[in-house]
Amino acid sequence: MKGMLLVALGRDADNAIYPIAWAVVQVENTNNWLWFVKKIKDDLGLLNGEGFIMVSDRQKGLIKAVQTELPEIEHRMCVRHIYTNLMGKHGKKGTDLKLHVWNLAWSYNEPQYYENLDRIFNYDSQLHEDVLKTNPKSWYRAFFKLGNYCEDVENNSTESWNNTILKARDKPYVPMLEMIARQSMVRIAKRSVITLDHRSLCTPYVIEYLEEELEKASACVVHRSTNNTFDARIGGCSYRVNLETRSCTCRRWDITGIPCEHAYGVILSKKLEVQDYVCHWFRTAMWRRTYSEGIIPLRGARFWPVGEEPRVHQAPEPPQPGRKKGEKDGKRGNNSKKRKKGINESPTKKKPKMLKRIMHCSQCGVANHNSRFHKKAQQAPQRDSSQVESSQAQE
Template sequence: MKTKPKTWCRAFHKIGSYCEDVENNSVESFNCTIKKAREKPFVAMLEAVRRLAMVQIAKRSALSHSHEGICTPYVKCFLAEEHKTASLCFVHPSTNGAYEVYLGYEKHRVNLNERTCTCMKFQICGIPCEHAYGLILKKTLEAEDYVCEWSRTFKWKENYTEGIVPQRGPRYWPCTGGESVHPPPRPDDEKVDKKRKKGLHESPTKKKPKQKKRIMHCGICGATDHNCRYHQKKNKKNTTQGGTQVESTQGCLTQEK
């Protein structure tokens, strides 16, 4: 309840829109498509987006007009997934076209004339739910006849019949008659130099050079090529040489065996 279920839960969906989607896949797809176009100048970016949309609509138009059948391919996949569950339904008739449909431990009221089911799935997506589909199977009817018009092939074709008209080059574009648009004036060269010196002119995403590491020194002999721990290990290895054992304390005291 804290996340406002009216914005994402199907139980609060508006009846009549016939859409059950709750994700933003269309926005993500659009952003991914115009990724390269966004790097261009304003007019060139709009031209790139227009061209991408024109080509995409042409592809969808060819796909929809080549499809044969009453409903779209999505409806066929939708009903195919429900067929196995719908075949397990038990149907009991009532008056005024209503039926009581049992599925497992649940029962719902279905009316094919009004295209409604108490599970609300039929009204939300416009495609028969498993309870309505179970009733359709028992009555040996065609499920596609009870699909809403927005999921039918003729509506799919209408959406992509009229696409974006191809355009000519900028030389043939009509003039607005307004003032010409010019780039903003550049600041004085001295101000630009000051900004560059302060590092304000650099991109915020530019990687900065790594700082030099602090040079370590040995605490015993003061050399820069090793530390005191390595110095002590080196002295221990040199304590036994030519039958003579030398013990070293801080590199100063020695004793012969």
């Protein structure tokens, strides 16, 4: 019995993966995604999705399910998948296409966005047209909604989580789901201990984030204005910073919830504590709250309740065109449980084939014998010729 594993992951206050839900379906289609999204919506109380963010690839069934159940959610598309499609059409590895596409996705404001878009046009006008066809507002930071405090433009967390459950995926359905639940339970328990031991106001992710900005912030030239606003100048460009509304012209603070280098420079000039200006979602208190409760340990099958419903039987396998993943010549390979790599990803290195060495004699140079058997090799044809002559003489 085969199927597809659907998963929903979240981010905690330390920017780490938090498993939310997972389920097995027979095939990845609109109906199954609709069922999965509806379950998450009901369990988490998402209502129409307002104030929440979802990052996914451009799977058509998932897009339709989200539009139906969560019409107000901010549904972002993974840049990595978009880049892969553009790479297959416009470029090869080693080109500057990847740098141009990712810089565009990382643009925090519209002037920066249009500058990077102009660079793409100068690089390849056809690429520029195809980029505009991908619905830019779904994967450029410049168009993200404010107030959600999440800057993610890709869903690499699903690939990381997929690698942690390779052993579980090699098991039958029920043991697989039990093992995934057990791994998630242990993960949450370990992080709960880490949160209790952490003493700073903000999480380690924020502390490291601010340390990287300290050098630029120290070089910021600040001029005070009224209404708690400031002029922060870095690299010959001025930015308007407002400590009261916690915003900056660059919009990085507005999107991430963590002070940018311009706001950090203003905070340093006023001799204030920078962590006091970090969004509450990245505070240690919120981090601890996330891991205050975990997954309840699952009891063995003998303790499961037995209902009046008939036993579950194996469903017929749906038609799936093409060769099955990991299979070759009718046999399943060892890498069948691993993720199928994209077209532009680094392929698995193959071992070089060993060539058969042909032995040559050091005395006569003839192949298939050495000097040790040189005399025997010469005598063999002489004997054959003498036998032929004697047989002819007898005749």
